[in-house]
Amino acid sequence: MNNQNLGKPYIIRLSEYKNALVRFKTLGFVKVFSDNLADSVGVTSVQVRKDFSLFGISGNRRGGYLVEELIEKLNDILGKNETQKVILVGAGHLGTALMKYKGLEKEGIKIVACFDIDPSKINKKADPPILPFEELIEFIRKNGIKIGIISVPENAAQEVAEKMMSAGVKGILNFAPIKLRGIEDCIISYVNIELELENLVYFVNAMQKSKKNKGGSK
Amino acid sequence: MNNQNLGKPYIIRLSEYKNALVRFKTLGFVKVFSDNLADSVGVTSVQVRKDFSLFGISGNRRGGYLVEELIEKLNDILGKNETQKVILVGAGHLGTALMKYKGLEKEGIKIVACFDIDPSKINKKADPPILPFEELIEFIRKNGIKIGIISVPENAAQEVAEKMMSAGVKGILNFAPIKLRGIEDCIISYVNIELELENLVYFVNAMQKSKKNKGGSK
DNA sequence: TAGATTGTTAATCGATTAACAATC
DNA sequence: TAGATTGTTAATCGATTAACAATC
Numbered sequence: 001m002n003n004q005n006l007g008k009p010y011i012i013r014l015s016e017y018k019n020a021l022v023r024f025k026t027l028g029f030v031k032v033f034s035d036n037l038a039d040s041v042g043v044t045s046v047q048v049r050k051d052f053s054l055f056g057i058s059g060n061r062r063g064g065y066l067v068e069e070l071i072e073k074l075n076d077i078l079g080k081n082e083t084q085k086v087i088l089v090g091a092g093h094l095g096t097a098l099m100k101y102k103g104l105e106k107e108g109i110k111i112v113a114c115f116d117i118d119p120s121k122i123n124k125k126a127d128p129p130i131l132p133f134e135e136l137i138e139f140i141r142k143n144g145i146k147i148g149i150i151s152v153p154e155n156a157a158q159e160v161a162e163k164m165m166s167a168g169v170k171g172i173l174n175f176a177p178i179k180l181r182g183i184e185d186c187i188i189s190y191v192n193i194e195l196e197l198e199n200l201v202y203f204v205n206a207m208q209k210s211k212k213n214k215g216g217s218k
Numbered sequence: 219m220n221n222q223n224l225g226k227p228y229i230i231r232l233s234e235y236k237n238a239l240v241r242f243k244t245l246g247f248v249k250v251f252s253d254n255l256a257d258s259v260g261v262t263s264v265q266v267r268k269d270f271s272l273f274g275i276s277g278n279r280r281g282g283y284l285v286e287e288l289i290e291k292l293n294d295i296l297g298k299n300e301t302q303k304v305i306l307v308g309a310g311h312l313g314t315a316l317m318k319y320k321g322l323e324k325e326g327i328k329i330v331a332c333f334d335i336d337p338s339k340i341n342k343k344a345d346p347p348i349l350p351f352e353e354l355i356e357f358i359r360k361n362g363i364k365i366g367i368i369s370v371p372e373n374a375a376q377e378v379a380e381k382m383m384s385a386g387v388k389g390i391l392n393f394a395p396i397k398l399r400g401i402e403d404c405i406i407s408y409v410n411i412e413l414e415l416e417n418l419v420y421f422v423n424a425m426q427k428s429k430k431n432k433g434g435s436k
Numbered sequence: 437t438a439g440a441t442t443g444t445t446a447a448t449c450g451a452t453t454a455a456c457a458a459t460c
Numbered sequence: 461t462a463g464a465t466t467g468t469t470a471a472t473c474g475a476t477t478a479a480c481a482a483t484c
Binding site (some may be wrong): 033034035045046049052059061063065 | 443444
Binding site for chain 2 (some may be wrong): 451452453454458459460
């Protein structure tokens with residue numbers, strides 16, 4: 001995804017290192033080398049050490065890093081000490097998939113409520129509850145929500161974003177395939193599945209062509 | 219999604235320009251300026267012209283670009299002249315959302331079949347049909363499929379990828395939150411929702427902190 | 437001690453932006 | 461012609477990589 005999103009690629013990598021470390025820990029590892037992390041995340045070991053040095057994380061020369069300690073430090077940097085409460089707008093197919101997805105909770109991210117304009121989708125007893133769109137602003141204010149996910153159709157996304165921002169949301173993850181106009185102090189991030197596929201199509205085609213032109217040599 | 223994906227960020231942008239142009243066209247535009255495209259995609263107009271020049275696309279000095287013609291050229295570059303047939307493995311919540319999603323067809327991308335190991339999910343009459351996982355390799359070979367989407371749990375993703383590649387798939391879009399070991403002539407792309415959210419959490423936290431430290435000034 | 441690994445400084449690479457020339 | 465816009469060359473910026481010093 002490349003992509004089109006927030007700068008600072010090393011933050012994404014820190015999350016990836018952290019996830020790899022958690023897997024290493026379940027395997028019983030006590031220490032790791034930058035090489036292990038590099039392999040697991042698909043970067044070079046220099047990259048790993050460089051990223052760590054950016055945040056003052058140091059290991060033991062010759063002895064690698066202590067898994068437990070490193071996870072702790074990374075969680076601290078990434079702000080993962082407390083569960084992040086996020087809201088979701090749009091209870092369509094994708095929204096439902098996100099609500100049902102267990103992977104988020106594992107990362108300390110909890111969808112605390114979903115909102116939709118379709119009255120037939122409202123279900124206040126569900127977990128997370130699906131509430132009427134009109135209650136969005138009040139809910140955000142009351143619960144101090146800082147992060148929202150948008151999974152509504154393209155033509156509704158901008159309005160949803162504006163309501164979120166007006167109520168105090170500071171970070172939006174937008175699945176609608178459209179650029180949102182934001183305000184200065186809100187960070188907007190995108191996941192655009194069409195775009196990812198189109199990109200893949202282009203590179204697959206390009207590869208096939210270049211192979212043909214080279215007359216079948218690799 | 220920043221990020222973690224294929225290089226060449228301008229290809230993603232070309233898709234974005236193309237999408238914007240399609241919208242302009244429905245609004246009745248006959249020509250556009252690089253400034254219009256820049257605004258709509260969220261880049262500068264120099265970026266737009268630079269990207270075009272990379273592919274030998276030129277407009278009319280003083281007169282902008284003809285919408286129709288530009289769409290044509292971009293579609294040509296992006297390989298969008300014929301419908302792209304892709305397959306999907308994993309008919310869980312996310313997989314189902316992808317099958318139901320109309321946005322792909324609009325972009326000339328068609329999920330022609332889905333595969334799952336759970337017998338209760340098989341439905342050969344559905345559109346797209348949901349077939350047994352054992353039929354994956356044969357289907358790919360018979361239909362010359364080049365692109366596959368993986369939406370299975372983390373621990374199954376590598377096996378699925380290997381089966382796909384062995385049958386001739388050259389591009390994979392992976393939704394499982396794990397790095398896949400690939401082969402030389404297959405391009406692997408990632409969409410990782412947890413990672414996007416964790417990234418957002420970090421930057422929202424960072425912003426809040428920096429605001430506090432500056433004593434409330436913007 | 438020698439070897440393996442970390443951590444940092446400098447070089448390289450690629451992408452974006454600035455400056456400006458071309459021209460309708 | 462003057463003004464607006466395109467298109468290109470050069471400068472800048474940031475991220476990655478190479479080289480190497482430090483040290484357990």
